[in-house]
Amino acid sequence: MKIALAQLNYHIGNFQDNKEKIIRHIGKAREAGAELVVFSELSVTGYYPHDLLERKEFIEHSQKTIEEIARHCTGIAALVGGPSINRSPKGKMLYNSAFFLKDGKIASVHHKTLLPTYDVFDEYRHFEPNHDFELIELNGKKLAVTICEDLWYNQPVLSAFGREKLYAVSPMKEYAKQNPDLVINLSASPFSYNQEKLRKDILLNNARDFNIPIVYVNQVGAQTEIIFDGGSLFIDANGDVVSEMAYFEEDFRIIDTENTNSKDALREYEPIEKIHDALVLGIRDYFGKMGFKQATLGLSGGIDSAVTVVLAVLALGPENVRVLLMPSKYSSEHSITDARDLAENLGIQYEIVNIHEMVDAFDHSLAPLFEGRNPDVTEENIQARIRGTLMMAISNKFGHILLNTSNKSEAAVGYGTLYGDMNGGLSVLGDVYKSDVFAMARFMNREREVIPENTIIKPPSAELRPDQKDSDSLPDYDILDKILFNYIELAKSPKEIIEMGFEEDTVHMAVRKVNMNEYKRFQTPPILRISSKAFGFGRKMPLVAKYPY
Numbered sequence: 001m002k003i004a005l006a007q008l009n010y011h012i013g014n015f016q017d018n019k020e021k022i023i024r025h026i027g028k029a030r031e032a033g034a035e036l037v038v039f040s041e042l043s044v045t046g047y048y049p050h051d052l053l054e055r056k057e058f059i060e061h062s063q064k065t066i067e068e069i070a071r072h073c074t075g076i077a078a079l080v081g082g083p084s085i086n087r088s089p090k091g092k093m094l095y096n097s098a099f100f101l102k103d104g105k106i107a108s109v110h111h112k113t114l115l116p117t118y119d120v121f122d123e124y125r126h127f128e129p130n131h132d133f134e135l136i137e138l139n140g141k142k143l144a145v146t147i148c149e150d151l152w153y154n155q156p157v158l159s160a161f162g163r164e165k166l167y168a169v170s171p172m173k174e175y176a177k178q179n180p181d182l183v184i185n186l187s188a189s190p191f192s193y194n195q196e197k198l199r200k201d202i203l204l205n206n207a208r209d210f211n212i213p214i215v216y217v218n219q220v221g222a223q224t225e226i227i228f229d230g231g232s233l234f235i236d237a238n239g240d241v242v243s244e245m246a247y248f249e250e251d252f253r254i255i256d257t258e259n260t261n262s263k264d265a266l267r268e269y270e271p272i273e274k275i276h277d278a279l280v281l282g283i284r285d286y287f288g289k290m291g292f293k294q295a296t297l298g299l300s301g302g303i304d305s306a307v308t309v310v311l312a313v314l315a316l317g318p319e320n321v322r323v324l325l326m327p328s329k330y331s332s333e334h335s336i337t338d339a340r341d342l343a344e345n346l347g348i349q350y351e352i353v354n355i356h357e358m359v360d361a362f363d364h365s366l367a368p369l370f371e372g373r374n375p376d377v378t379e380e381n382i383q384a385r386i387r388g389t390l391m392m393a394i395s396n397k398f399g400h401i402l403l404n405t406s407n408k409s410e411a412a413v414g415y416g417t418l419y420g421d422m423n424g425g426l427s428v429l430g431d432v433y434k435s436d437v438f439a440m441a442r443f444m445n446r447e448r449e450v451i452p453e454n455t456i457i458k459p460p461s462a463e464l465r466p467d468q469k470d471s472d473s474l475p476d477y478d479i480l481d482k483i484l485f486n487y488i489e490l491a492k493s494p495k496e497i498i499e500m501g502f503e504e505d506t507v508h509m510a511v512r513k514v515n516m517n518e519y520k521r522f523q524t525p526p527i528l529r530i531s532s533k534a535f536g537f538g539r540k541m542p543l544v545a546k547y548p549y
């Protein structure tokens with residue numbers, strides 16, 4: 001059977017554009033002689049529409065759109081993802097479904113069985129689970145239609161008692177009893193660097209365990225902070241990849257289920273490269289889908305703002321990025337030259353605004369109130385807040401969106417000033433540990449020195465007081481990041497982390513800072529997610545709590 005895999009980037013709630021894109025690809029698939037074209041999970045609405053799914057008009061609009069798409073499905077069949085309402089004696093139930101379109105009509109509707117409700121997923125909030133496992137018959141072949149998590153049934157889910165809980169039902173086992181020729185999976189599986197391998201293994205193992213080929217079509221593109229990487233697959237019954245589609249871009253491919261001999265040459269990625277590409281796509285789609293074109297940020301000569309500005313230029317073009325260099329009396333001469341060199345290398349607009357006098361004016365006005373008190377973090381923060389105010393002035397005046405430059409290590413331990421350098425509309429590096437920010441800077445310089453070498457090799461500093469270094473307040477980043485990764489991503493206890501060989505005081509200090517600073521992260525902009533445990537709505541922690549750490 002010839003099947004077209006349509007790996008596309010959807011705009012949530014933009015039924016018009018999504019519909020046109022789907023119809024265009026149905027036509028393309030038909031012209032190429034495909035018998036079936038498969039789109040990704042909730043393709044009509046975009047994944048994930050959250051509480052838009054609670055609105056009657058939204059569901060009706062989706063239903064009408066699918067009916068219209070169905071009318072274009074002649075001479076070819078299609079599987080399109082969307083919400084479906086089932087009217088039963090118990091009332092109206094909403095399902096996350098795959099619509100099988102054929103002969104100009106909706107021929108059947110197949111629902112998702114396993115509804116993920118962990119990390120960034122919240123599907124039980126809106127959908128009911130499926131209990132029917134009916135195959136589709138098409139041109140003499142029997143097809144089992146599954147939706148994303150349906151193939152993840154044997155993955156332990158984080159539960160109150162550890163990572164033990166397993167789903168009670170296995171959709172694959174239910175379908176396998178009926179001997180399908182092929183499993184189709186409509187997916188919306190986001191990128192995360194520590195889940196990538198797991199995802200592929202799950203898919204390959206399913207094919208191998210049940211001895212059935214799998215057609216897997218993933219969504220691509222960023223939806224606010226969640227970045228979908230695509231990488232759709234055709235896997236043969238031995239669990240070998242026959243076709244692997246592009247990452248971080250739309251792709252369209254026709255496969256022949258009878259021909260599994262010619263395997264695709266798979267492209268090798270450097271470890272940091274996918275994170276890099278994910279963030280570029282994240283910025284581009286946040287701006288593109290919101291109708292923004294231009295970004296701004298403060299360029300300090302340090303590595304975080306350097307990496308952020310390079311990503312912004314790749315996503316939006318140099319003509320759409322404008323930066324401010326805002327030296328104070330504590331800024332070193334090389335910070336200004338490093339920042340200027342970078343701006344010139346990138347060909348972006350930059351201006352220098354010295355904040356020295358503004359800082360003095362604040363200090364002067366506050367002097368009578370602060371009489372008898374020594375300068376402390378208050379004065380340091382005033383500098384960061386003056387910069388934050390200037391950046392927001394540029395944003396207001398010219399319509400540039402401010403990119404936040406805080407990395408995950410800083411966000412974790414609260415090393416940043418509220419309403420200062422924590423300002424911004426979108427956080428680019430908030431899920432990237434400082435050690436990976438260095439790796440990314442090196443990757444960006446792989447062909448030529450875009451980021452001045454000095455920016456990469458100098459010790460990180462906030463430059464808010466004389467000779468300040470991050471290492472005065474924090475452990476070295478290579479140690480801190482490992483502790484944070486074990487605590488945040490792997491949910492290990494401080495005791496377990498100490499047993500791994502980390503110094504006791506350092507572990508307690510890091511963990512205490514993470515817990516104490518929930519309130520700060522609650523006020524940060526959305527963070528582009530590249531890990532399986534990013535700060536944001538996939539990590540829900542109480543602000544007010546007595547943390548056992």
Ligand SMILES: Nc1ncnc2c1ncn2[C@@H]1O[C@H](COP(=O)(O)OP(=O)(O)OC[C@H]2O[C@@H]([n+]3cccc(C(=O)O)c3)[C@H](O)[C@@H]2O)[C@@H](O)[C@H]1O
Pocket residue numbers: 377380381384410414415416417418420421461462464470473519
């Ligand atoms: N639980 C809670 N719920 C709600 N609000 C709470 C709170 N606890 C404190 N607060 C509020 O938060 C304030 C403290 O937060 P904040 O004003 O931000 O200040 P704070 O966290 O005390 O200081 C900022 C720290 O970040 C460092 N920094 C600043 C700028 C850039 C960089 C860098 O290298 O990137 C590092 C700086 O050196 C300093 O160590 C308190 O004064 C209080 O108003």
Ligand SMILES: Nc1ncnc2c1ncn2[C@@H]1O[C@H](COP(=O)(O)OP(=O)(O)OP(=O)(O)O)[C@@H](O)[C@H]1O
Pocket residue numbers: 297298299300301302303304305306324325326327328331335387405406407410421460461462463
């Ligand atoms: N002199 C400056 N000129 C322009 N922007 C600045 C300046 N200093 C700080 N900023 C802004 O505030 C952010 C926080 O900077 P800071 O230097 O305090 O620490 P950082 O987290 O090490 O960041 P970076 O590595 O970019 O310096 C910077 O990324 C930058 O956007």
Ligand SMILES: NC(=O)CC[C@H](N)C(=O)O
Pocket residue numbers: 041116121147148149150152187188189190199
């Ligand atoms: N849409 C989904 O069902 C996604 C959940 C799945 N575990 C994934 O990350 O791919």
